[in-house]
Amino acid sequence: MTFITRFAPSPTGPLHLGHAFSALLAEGRAHARKGQFLLRIEDIDRARSKPEWERQIYDDLHWLGLHWDAAPLRQSDRQTSYDAALDTLWKRGLLYPCTCTRRDIADAASAPQEGAAPVTGPDGLVYPGTCRAHPRHGQRPHDAALRLDMAAALKTLQSPARLTFTETGTGSQGETGQIILLPDTLLHDVGDVVLARRDMGTSYHLSVVLDDAAQGITEVTRGADLFEATQIHVLLQRLLGIVTPSYHHHRLIRDTAGKRLAKRDDARALSKYRAEGCTPQDIRTMVGL
Known part of the structure; x- marks a missing residue:
């Protein structure tokens, strides 16, 4: 190869x-x-x-x-490719529209919840699920952000405990070798990430996965600050039937x-x-x- x-x-x-x-x-x-x-x-x-x-x-x-x-x-x-992937995930019931602003999310996250501190993930505050009950039928909406229902996505995988990738660089804590991703971490420490922003029609997470596949990338080279986001990308690769490349997360200047x-x-x-x-x-x- x-x-x-x-x-x-x-x-x-x-x-x-x-x-x-x-x-x-x-x-x-x-x-x-x-x-x-x-x-x-x-x-x-x-x-x-x-x-x-x-x-x-x-x-x-x-x-x-x-x-x-x-x-x-x-x-x-490449918007056509992004739209096709979003349509696939929408038809499978794995996306839902979200109209929350950043202020809405911050307010919900700071509300008292049995003394628990707000959790911060790769995209900032973990989404509290305010819009998760919104309808998911009919045509995919284009007037709202679209979030991945993390719990529903993990349930579709035959072996969610076998989400892995190979790290050849420094990672965020010096990790190398085979990295095993934990479903509970994705559920509670990552949450329902945005896969399409209303003003973009896609998101970094979705586009980078599809673009790496389109270019036939076998090793993703990028900074250690993106190490935590890799778990999102590996999950999307599994959901979309894309081969997971290896990752080289290098030190930052x-x-x-x-x-x-x-x-x-x-x-x-x-x-x-x-x-x-x-x-x-x-x-x-x-x-x-």
């Missing part, structure tokens, strides 16, 4: 040192295995994605000396205060280093490659 991995930036701001590390690492892993390195533009956030940022991504990656082995895949071209870099931190944008005369080798040295 050909080794295939990818770098998947969003065109919502400038690439920074953390992006450079992830892209260089992914390409290096592909070349070391005589495999393929692919690029994906994750532009489902139409409000924040800008053509100029996408052009800057290509420019910065070429400057770093990176080359991808196929035309980039753009999420904005942090600032001098130990904070993870973000796109709003323009001081560490690659374009700034380029303007100051840095070379691609300088960038490799900065990120420890």
Whole structure:
């Protein structure tokens, strides 16, 4: 089997040192295995994605000396695939419409519940299930967010206790090898995640699973901050009949205060280093490659 991995930036701001590390690492892993390195533009956030940022991504990656082995895949071209998956899950009764705002969820989570503290999962506060009783018949609605009914989804699996994936990187706590996912953790610590946002028609969790499958990815290379989200992706792969790739969650590049870099931190944008005369080798040295 050909080794295939990818770098998947969003065109919502400038690439920074953390992006450079992830892209260089992914390409290096592909070349070391005589495999393929692919690029994906994750532009489902139409409000924040800008053509100029996408052009800057290509420019910065070429400057770093990176080359991808196929035309980039753009999420904005793949809504048909996302709709088909959502229709499948809707017809199976595994989705329900949700009209709650973030404030609604925060208020419900902070309400007294036998002294229990609110639970935070990969997407923030675990959804309290306010809209879970909404009707699930007829045509799939497009005027509300769609949530996965986690309990119903787990019940459809013949062996929910055998949800596993292979971790080849650092994970979030240094985990490597075969990772076993616990249904109780998915139910209580992850909950009913959003699979389609009203303003996007999809979500990160759904699109990344379908896009990795479409690109034939055999190892997902991404930051350790996404390790906890992997359990959601493995579950969706099982529900949609998609083969689970291995995962390489790498260390994060942090600032001098130990904070993870973000796109709003323009001081560490690659374009700034380029303007100051840095070379691609300088960038490799900065990120420890």
